[in-house]
Amino acid sequence: MKKSSFSAALCTVMSAAVLLAACSGGGNKEASETPSADSGASASSSPAAASETPKDAKPTEITIMLPLNTSEAPPDTIKNELEKLTNTKLNYQFFPADTYEEKLNTAFATGSLPQVTYLKNSTTFLQMRSAIKDGQFWEIGPYMSEFPNLSKLKPDILDNTKVDGKLYSLYIGRPLARQGMIYRKDWADKLGIQPPKNVDELFAMAKAFTEQDPDGNGQKDTIGFADRNELVYGAFKTVSAWFGTPNYWGEQEGQLKPEFMFQNYIDTMDYFKKLRDGGYINQDFAATSKTDAVNLFTSGKAGIYVGGSMQDIDSLNKDLVKNVPDAVLDAESMIAGPDGKVQQWEIPGYNNVVLFPKSAIKDEAELKSILAFFDKMMTPEVANLMYWGIEGTHYTVVNGQAKVSDNKELVEREVKPFKDSVIGEAETNGMFQPLNELPGRIHVEQLIIENEKAGVKDPTAALDSATYAEKGVELQQLITDATYKYIYGQLDKAGFQKAIDNWRKQGGDKMIEEFNASYKK
């Protein structure tokens, strides 16, 4: 009796599992097929579009796959306008950004990538390199000159996206160096501290924020830095750049070497060790998530935040004033190292790229018609539509700058998915700059321009190393672990050196060799 009830339970569970699997499978299928059904129905509406542009009777049909950073696919508001402006029939396939890599990999593995394929970020781009070299994607370099708007794209950044010196992709631009420190200006003013001009003054600020009770509640419950378990997009890399450490790789005696073989890297570790030992940074930062680090700052407990981008100041400010109404934020990035020089690390200047798979684009003519669409996307009219939405509905123009509508949900739902796909940047596609109202944010925009003058590039951005592609991430973990252990005092200099030796033995030496060989070419 007992046994049969057990198996009955088992049956129930199993059939539930089948149902679930069936549902989720069906759901996916629907999601991926809806757009194509859409495009089929659209055939009847094409004459209307054609009448507007008599020159080109039939609108170009383009299928575009891209990551979606919002919770649901947008309505067709922007898409309809876009189709009218560009005389195209667009078939957008949005896939959630969280699982986009999987989608990309499966579509790629099964040869079903659409004509226009957005990648997820620069990492997925690196991973596609071998496929690009194998000739899976169209080389677009030779056609660029035929398109006046596309040829405005910045040559430096295009160079960063080249594979073996050839251009295969269009890029979605981002400022080269957006990082710096965001701090509590009200605390600094209260304690009579000037914005830090060098790393020592920064240290002094963290110390004062910890020890001198900047929030004036009579308790020692504040700290300087709020940091997280991330050496690159947390505070470490930004501060290490101020110390003069190269950007991932640097040249020494004519040879490329990884950043952690430079003395500046060790100096930075010592700096963080001192910060931690003094209690001027959250003690658990090696185990703190981004959310928790941000909470520490926006709850008014910490006074300095060095995250990935200074542009975060808007959202930090929004959350902070909820907890501390009279808080004031400001940013600083011109912080000199011990030798008095200011240096910033640069990203390659793009956030994502677009590739054109040969499996979906049959011939040159088709490729050109698709590039023509992107060429139109780089006109101010189209770029504004995609980036800011429809004027009057999603934004208004104030002093030649775009002011986003107060209805943030509407903008998020209708515009954001397209915003993330705009090629180039305001300087190249002529779209409106944002209207910033927060004084700290206005300062940030000036600092970003300053940052670029002091920027240091990653020399390996366009170089190749087979070992790096195979186990670069795994090997980097060795160094990351050793770095934290050093900061936490569990490793001394000799121990850190041993970790480096280990890195070299397990493939690092080969990586150095390969990058240098590629560098000399």
Next chain:
Amino acid sequence: MEDTAVQPEAAIARPRSGLGKRVWRNKWIYLMILPGLIYFIIFKYVPMFGLVIAFEDYKPFKGVFGSDWVGLDHFRRLFTQPDFWNILANTLILFGMNLVFYFPVPILLALMLNEVRVSFFKRFFQTLVYLPHFMSWVIIVSISYVMLTMDGGVINELLESLGMAKINFLLSPEWFRPTYIIQVIWREAGWGTIIYLAAIASVDPQLYEAARMDGAGRFRQIWHITLPAIRSVIIVLLILKIGDVLELGFEHVYLLLNSMNRDVAEIIDTYVYTAGLRQMQFSYSSAVGLFKSVIGLILVMAANKLSKKFGEEGIY
């Protein structure tokens, strides 16, 4: 039930009347099996074919058939990986802790819940202990973080107010395993009681009455009636649990993992993620996954054999 079904069949059936006929007669029952069968074929057996990439240098654009054959290279890479034995040991230790510390908890909890006689309270406590199961690991780990952090965490504040030194729970390797197992118990113990409670519910009440007549107290009743009655359920669940030997919950461990505790916290799953998937090393990750499954299979077979040796039924 079974008896009545067998009788007429024996009477009517002509010798060797054919498999087809018998299947046809029970068509509705076979039809009910169908969805389950299809599920297993599509979602469990077909993907197994993909395992061949563990022996290939798989390149997506070349496909499973076009990729080069490399034999056991990926396994060689795994076994010669310097941290391999450490990772395997961590996996097995966490599994052992699961077995020793987590496994008995739902049983004890079920026995305790069973002793709660007032039906309202019983339901209330049951719901209470089920709840954590519905929270994701991210939430469980975040709540723990808030409690354990050095910067104002409740537990460290408490330690400090008692005049003791703060403990860096999140970063010290020696605190990783206790944290892990407590979180597992916290989240899963209540949910795990369901099956035991069901088993206990089916115990014949007359047995308890008889025991009471003989003067057995509550503990005696539990020891001599309840526990033996649910013994086979315990064994089946134990074997199933062993089958999951290396399924320690990737998400959970990955969330707890950091640079300071990696020596004790890196398990096969997290290693597959960093070394394999993040770098598109599909073949290598498949090889590691296959290795993991083989260990699981061996352990299940051993456990099953052992349980049969002790006179229990086992799972197959």
